[in-house]
Each structure stands twice: as structure tokens, then as C-alpha cells.
Amino acid sequence: MKQIDEYVNSVYANLDGTEAEELKEEMRAHLLQAAQELMAEGKTEEEAVKIAVERFGDERMIRGQVAEYFQIPRMFAVNVLRAAIVFATLGILLGCLFAYNEYQLTGEREHVKQQALEVLSIGPEISEESKRELVKIAAAAPQIKSLEISLANTNPADADLIYQEPFKHVMYWNAAMGEAVSDGIWDVRISYEHYQLGWINSIMVCLVIYWVLFAIWAIMQAYRTRKLRIFWIVAISLFNIPAYLVYRARH
Known part of the structure; x- marks a missing residue:
């Protein structure tokens, strides 16, 4: 019946997808049965169709209700996807910043060690002036928390120079790490404050949030096809x- 088809198509105008098609068929079947x-x-076909449509409800009102029914989950899905993209982008940016920061700090530590060896190259003894110079070098690098100088192959406890700055450990954020270098005469050991843990935790939080949000969005999109199975929910959750x-290629 053409009038019923026109009514149903008008109600579901601009809506697509498996779910919309199923609801259209359901409405069409209901109207046809009523007609x-x-x-x-004893009603004529024209009268029967007209009465069935009128009983079903005003076309504009029904169209608005149907549009709202589809609009709310669609907007939610769009916002979930946007949030996923934001967190993925933030995670990538943090990763780039971490790599750049690590490059800068590594260069600074190498510079401190090389400067220390240059000061120590005068011989197997450290003068008071050299000690002051070494302390100055270490103090100029904010990440350096300690500097120890000792003769090669000797007990580190017998260090000729120990410079130390206070270090405050914050769980899940920073840590004290150490490096050493030797020229065969002197051993130079430094400890430094490293925020690798904080960077990695921040990046991981962003990526985990992205992963969860994208999985939610993808599962919502897959659900609209009415062919979603537990297998695909698990697969999307694990492999994103x-x-x-x-899934899209197969459906």
C-alpha cells in the first residue's frame, strides 16, 4: 500500500542502518495489519489506510520521537569517539615530549660526566679548587642529586669527593637513578632525579582511557548491525x- 510506505519512509527519513530498517519493517507490518x-x-482500502495511519499517530510527532530515539545514542557515541581521539592524541603528545625530554636530560648528564673528567685529567689527586669546580658543575645541573669521585678500582666508600643534594621521592612519579664513567684513573658516579615513571604512567593512563573509550564506541557501532556476538565484543576489547x-569488513 503506497500511502503506508510513504508514511513509514517519511517517519524514518534521513535514518539508516540495520536497526532503522528493522523498525521501519515493523511499523509497516503493523500498519498493514491494521489496514x-x-x-x-468493510472499509475501502483508502479508508482503511487513512484510519490506520491516523490511529498510529501524527506523522511529525512520530518522526520527532523516532529521531530522538536514534539521536541520543548517536550523540553519545560521537562524544565517546571524540574523547577517545583526545586521549589518544594526548598520549602520543606526552610520548613525544617524554622522548624529547629524555634526549635533553641524557645530553646534560653526559656533559656533566665529561666536564668532571676534564677537571680530573690534571692527575691522580684532587685539589680544593678542583673540588669546588666539580661541585659547581654538579650544582649547575638540576637533575643531578649526587656526584662521587674516587680513584679507579678503589672502594666507592673511600670517595675523594661526595656532593649530594636532597632528593624527595614521590611514589609513581619519580625515582633516583645512577650512572658512572671512568677514564682509567678516576671513577665518576652520578645519581639523578628521573621522572620516567611519571611520564610512563601518564602516557599509559591516556592510552588505557583511549582504549576503553574506543572499544565502547566500536561495540556500539557493531551493535547497530544486530550481528554483534560475544566473540566480537571480546575481540574489539582486546585488539581495538x-x-x-x-568486523566491519565481514559485516
């Missing part, structure tokens, strides 16, 4: 984008 029952009561692309 056939009215025709069985690749699993979703495979």
Missing part, C-alpha cells in the same frame, strides 16, 4: 581498531 483488519470490517576493522 487489513479494517478492510475486513584491528578487530573493529575486521
Whole structure:
């Protein structure tokens, strides 16, 4: 019946997807059944269709309700995807900043060690002036928390120079790490404050949030096809984008 088809198509205008098609067919079947029952009561086809449509409800009101039904989950899905992209981008940016920061700090530590060896190159003894120079070198690098100088192959406890700055450990954020270098005469050991743990934790938090949000979005999109199975929910949750692309390719 053409009038019923026009009514249903008008209600579901601009809506697509498996779910919309199923609801359209359900509405069409309901209207056809109502019209056939009215025709069985003696109404003409035109009268039966008109009454069935009128009983179903005002076209604009029904269209608004249907649009709202689809709009809310769509907007939610869009916002979830946007949030996932934001956290993924933030994680990548933090990763780039971490790599750049690590490059800068590594260069600074190497510079401190090389400067210390240059000062020590005068011989197997450290003058008071050399000690002051070494302390000055270490103090100029904020990340350096301690500097120890001792003759090569001797007990580190018998260090000729020990410079130390206070270090405050913050759980899950920073840590004290050490490096050493030797020229065969002197051993130079430094400890420094490293924020690798904080950087990595921040990056991981961003990427985990992205992973969860994208999985939610992908599962919502897959659910709209009415062919979602537990297998695909698990696959998308574990493998994220690749699993979703495979699902889309197969459905």
C-alpha cells in the first residue's frame, strides 16, 4: 500500500542502518495489519489506510520521537569517539615530549660526566679548587642529586669527593637513578632525579582511557548491525581498531 510506505519512509527519513530498517519493517507490518483488519470490517482500502495511519499517530510527532530515539545514542557515541581521539592524541603528545625530554636530560648528564673528567685529567689527586669546580658543575645541573669521585678500582666508600643534594621521592612519579664513567684513573658516579615513571604512567593512563573509550564506541557501532556476538565484543576489547576493522569488513 503506497500511502503506508510513504508514511513509514517519511517517519524514518534521513535514518539508516540495520536497526532503522528493522523498525521501519515493523511499523509497516503493523500498519498493514491494521489496514487489513479494517478492510475486513468493510472499509475501502483508502479508508482503511487513512484510519490506520491516523490511529498510529501524527506523522511529525512520530518522526520527532523516532529521531530522538536514534539521536541520543548517536550523540553519545560521537562524544565517546571524540574523547577517545583526545586521549589518544594526548598520549602520543606526552610520548613525544617524554622522548624529547629524555634526549635533553641524557645530553646534560653526559656533559656533566665529561666536564668532571676534564677537571680530573690534571692527575691522580684532587685539589680544593678542583673540588669546588666539580661541585659547581654538579650544582649547575638540576637533575643531578649526587656526584662521587674516587680513584679507579678503589672502594666507592673511600670517595675523594661526595656532593649530594636532597632528593624527595614521590611514589609513581619519580625515582633516583645512577650512572658512572671512568677514564682509567678516576671513577665518576652520578645519581639523578628521573621522572620516567611519571611520564610512563601518564602516557599509559591516556592510552588505557583511549582504549576503553574506543572499544565502547566500536561495540556500539557493531551493535547497530544486530550481528554483534560475544566473540566480537571480546575481540574489539582486546585488539581495538584491528578487530573493529575486521568486523566491519565481514559485516
